[in-house]
Amino acid sequence: MALPFHVNVLDHCYVSPAPPDSVIPPISLPLTYFDIPWLSYSPNRTLFFYRMPPPEFTTTILKQSLSLALQHFYPLAGNLSIPLPPAEPRIVYTEGDSVSFTVAESTTNIHHLSGNHPRSMTNLSSLLPELLSPTMSRDTHTPLTLPLLAVQITRFSDSGVSIGLTSQHAAADERTLYEFMKCWASFCKSLLNKDSFFEFKSTPWFDRSVILDPNSLKTTLLKQWWNRSNPPKDPREETDRNIVQSTFFLSSSDISKIKHHIVERCKIVNEDPPINLSLYETGVAYAWICLLKVEESHDAIKACPLYLGYNASGISRLKYDVPLSYFGCCIVFGRVRALESDLLDEDGLVCATKSFDVEIDRLVRDFLEGAERWICEWDELNVRVIGSPKVDFYGIDFGWGKAEKIEKLSGDEHGRVNVISLNGGRDLDGGLEIGVVLSVDKMSTFTSLFHGGLKEL
Template sequence: MAVPFHVNVLEHCRISPPSDSVIPPLTLPLTYFDIPWLSYAPNRTLFFYHVPAPPNFTTLLKQSLSLTLHHFYPLAGNLTIPPLPAEPQIVYTGCDSVSFTVAKSNTDIHHLSGNHPRRLTNLSSLLPSLQSPTMSRDTHVTWTLPLLAIQITSFRDSGFAIGLTSQHAAADERTLYTFMSCWSSFCKSLLKQDSLFEFKSTPWFDRSVILDPNSLKTTLLQQWWNMLDSLKDSQTDHNMVQSTFYLSPSDVSKIKQHIVEKCKIVNEDPPINLSLYETGVCYVWICLLKVEESHDAQASITPLYLGYNASGISRLKYEIPLSYFGCCIVFGRVRVLESELLDEDGLVCATKSFDIEIDRLVRDFLEGGERWICEWEELNVRVIGSPKVDFYGVDFGWGKAKKIEKLPGDDHGRVNVISLNGGRDLDGGLEIGVVLSEDKMLAFTSLFNSDLKQL
């Protein structure tokens, strides 16, 4: 008889910047890039390592994290949400810290870090909890929410996982990657007893570099306050599983060629932006829709929406430092009729619609920015992560992670979530995480593989 899955907490402590650090208190206002993320549950990322834990590795991780927080000290602070008319802001008081949990699981790491379906609740137990900003409004209470928490979990078969949970409104993937690169470099230096690593890419905290001539922040903030009472944390569905799928470079080329050939048949130009990202996302979108197909008579006039994130730094009309600390991503939303996606040329339709949205963002990514929050509430599918952010390149001194998982927040019951990572071996492939119920995951897996063979 199988032993029930269990994670036992061995230690809980808090990590601060080094005691000799002279760090003054800091308050960071939120920008219009940050406000929409107040509507979402925290970001959750797992790093699995199939190696024996080095001696005193939790001590090494604590020491190196402390050194890292000397540079990224706002992450030790809190998101404060005061009553109206005051605005939410990030506050570091000078004596704040990050929650650090050490745990042990009674299962095998090879099971939890595989590509096969794994229960979302089991994966979630390897991550620390953070309260979401999606609480009910109370006009007399100031909410104080930690920005970052970390959990280290070891397994019975000699492996371990590092789990990060962070508030979306405090840091995007670019900022988290810089933080992880700094932390891993300090740890690697301590592990190898080399001359201590010196971090030179100082984070840029000045929010005044983000210009807001049309008061977009004010508009979005008011929308968020108005809808706050309607935001509800989803109840965990214990039947949900997460699986990982992989598109090799040859798979991606096959999908692209299929789209090009379809366009030739009808004498149409193929989509211009057939990137790894767009190709993979659209293929998975079609597969998801086929599995979720409701056979509704209204499908021909029912619009479906896929939401994704794109770099804001590269689209601003002015320069800001690449080391800018915080969120700097824009929101894209692809709209297609359900009947068009389910048509035999659905993949072509999806990529062409994606092209239209990409062109709009290139032309003016702030166009329609005042609708970011309300439009994202209509999403059917949301994409998180990017193959351009190389989390597999993060090395603490024991090699790259065997597997990286990005887990959806509490909205996984309301919207399908696709998570993306670049291939671990940097071969130009794409890792795709999908969350579905167990029965639908079985159907999706079959469809994903069979459709690929038929292209």
Template sequence: MAKSFTVKVLEHCYVSPPPSSAPQTSLPLTFFDLPWLFFSPGQPLFFYEYPFPTSYFTSTTLPNLRHSLSLTLQHYYPFAGNLLLPTEPGKPELVYTDGDKVELTFAESGGDFGHLSGNHPREVNQFHQLVPKLPNCVSGEKQLVPLLAVQITVFPNCGICIGLTYHYVSADGRTFNNFIKTWAWYCGLRDSYFPIKYLPFNDRSVIIDTHGLEQIFLKEWWSRKSSQEIVVDLSNMVRATFVMSLVDMERIKQWIIAQCRKKNQSPPIHLSPSVLVCAFIWVCLLKTQVGLNGKCFGEDPTYFGFNAGGITRLNYPVPPTYSGNCIGFARSMAEINELLEDDGIVVAAEVIGNTVKKLDKAILGGAENWISEWEVLIGSELHVLVSWSPKLDLYETDFGWGKPTKIEEISIDRTRAISMTESKDLKGGIEVGLALPKSKMDAFGTFFIEGLKLFCNPFN
């Protein structure tokens, strides 16, 4: 492991939209937003190669990053505002007032940039110094929660890390992706015309509550509002990234089809690349957690949770640049002993694919149980959650220094989730990030490598 290092904060400042460029706004949370009140913030890190000294960064790049962030916030002004939490049963809302701001921290690190931006196992605690904290804000009897904080850490003559912490009630992955791409465009100014496809549609009234979910979720939130956050011991945790290529996914697909033919069974109905990767990772993680002998768990359930885009699945139109949450919650379940069998990946692919198909038909089907079902999932001993999506093309986020060297989602350290992004280097490939105790990460790596070898021959 690399030596420990410190991050020296050089400056704290605040960035607002240009004066009078954004309207004073109050945006009540929709039923798509409300479930995210239960979740801790997202914490993505974007690593970029930057072979210049700190002095050059502070004189040229930092002023540009600060100014371009201000220009971006004139469009994405809810990020500069706050989440207003009522003190008695009522509905939270996002509020923005002229002059609201985002805290920006500038720091310098003597850490090993190449080590931190690699795929190999690295201590999770090394990354937490690169993540900004959301400041606490209380105004009178009102509780105001800032929605976004940014930290830019320079590794002299090596690279830059842009770290963000943002509250999920303000944006889903699609909206966040549009936000950071807009910031990158303003910073790089590589095109003569602004990419209109990223301009946000901030009117949340387009979300129609056809199932009466708002009141259900509000009642759930107020009844659980005082619940304690889960504490995770990070002292021996490492994070690593595993890459799966299109060839890997195709081999898994053909192996699954061959196994079904042997048993005269129909193959799973939905074998997309994401489903194949999720099924494989689920089985590898389960073997890592319980070992190959899972008899002590037997028919106990294990869960796989993920989100699905709602804009194309709703039965009414929502602008593709809608700014806010528009995703459905999904939970797949299988018995542990089923997934530990030789053909466990067939079962995993089938239950995940069936869940996707159900969402395609009715994304809000059973939505009244989203919170209670996810509470069961998160409370279970063996479960997997997915953060991010390969469809977001996050590695296309170019601030003018080229594509990111690496992207990490730090919040998975505490949520037992995995992150999924498109591969930086392999077209059509998928990167899977996860955090585990070191001994289990070693075991997972073995199951991952040996598992891919198995699929080289579909007739095994």
């Protein structure tokens, strides 16, 4: 029987950047070709669960430290301005802009919601503040002003607390969000410890001119976005409580076992093994195959292409220097292609990882090759991967230790696209934490396939 669940809002306010002795100047940041494709996606949503903050913890301290962090990341207190076409969307901060800050309480305990077992996406979503999506809310006859960031703090019946963060994808990638959260947490820890002085040294870089665009890729992508029709709203989004998220783990020994299996299968058929058997590629390939086998029992296997989309670093691939503290998006779109019949064959893992090899080789050779198709090609995805084990959100400390659990939620979790979320894992040394979103019945099948497959390797 499902546990009773309810979230009651206790307070709602707005938190502004508050420099002690100066005024933050207005800023208007143009979007780059890295940002434009994200206008087609729902906002990014991340949940941080903490079992028991110290007695001196208060939401007032969280608000004060948030205000201090926003002094450095002040565009996040601003808005995404979407004018009428053909004018360009921009990130705009003006004096007085602020971040929505909600304080709530839940009737359930944190153990249930932060576990690894299937948990209702409806319940998890209620711990996150809402932001309008650029695509779902777009009207080409009306200019839009959309907030970039919102925060919700939820206290649980067993003294646990969650921090829910919702942000516009077009404003910041995971690297930028990580730097912002690290800044916020550092100020919070300083206030809890009553430190008289704390200096944040990693100043964000706001100058967008460092992103070069000699082929006018931005113009091409922006024109495509303006010409897109709004996707139909899935009627299940507001009513379907049958969608759940579960967490699965691949330890370093599990990863080694999967790699060994792939290499041995290649020896049998006298083929070279995949080159890029990293933690990321190996773990994603294994989860991908399990997801496909869940669907296999419902549909006939076809010799048709399937596509898995993922994000790759753009900063490391540019042929010129961009500061690591660059504020905004700087990731590229990878799209792995393979035939369904090959992926569900006996050597499906080999096929999946070799398909990754092909896409990685293309990104290394020229990550902007085919970039003018980023938006339209991502419409064809069957699986989308969000998050990365390289971004250590578990290492963020607000003053009461690392999070008990971190959940990354996508706006695609209502059946249109299968979603895989990744974390490095709280206590895994060289392992991977994998979040999967499915219906209750399919999640049961996936769980059996995931654990059973590891035993058979």
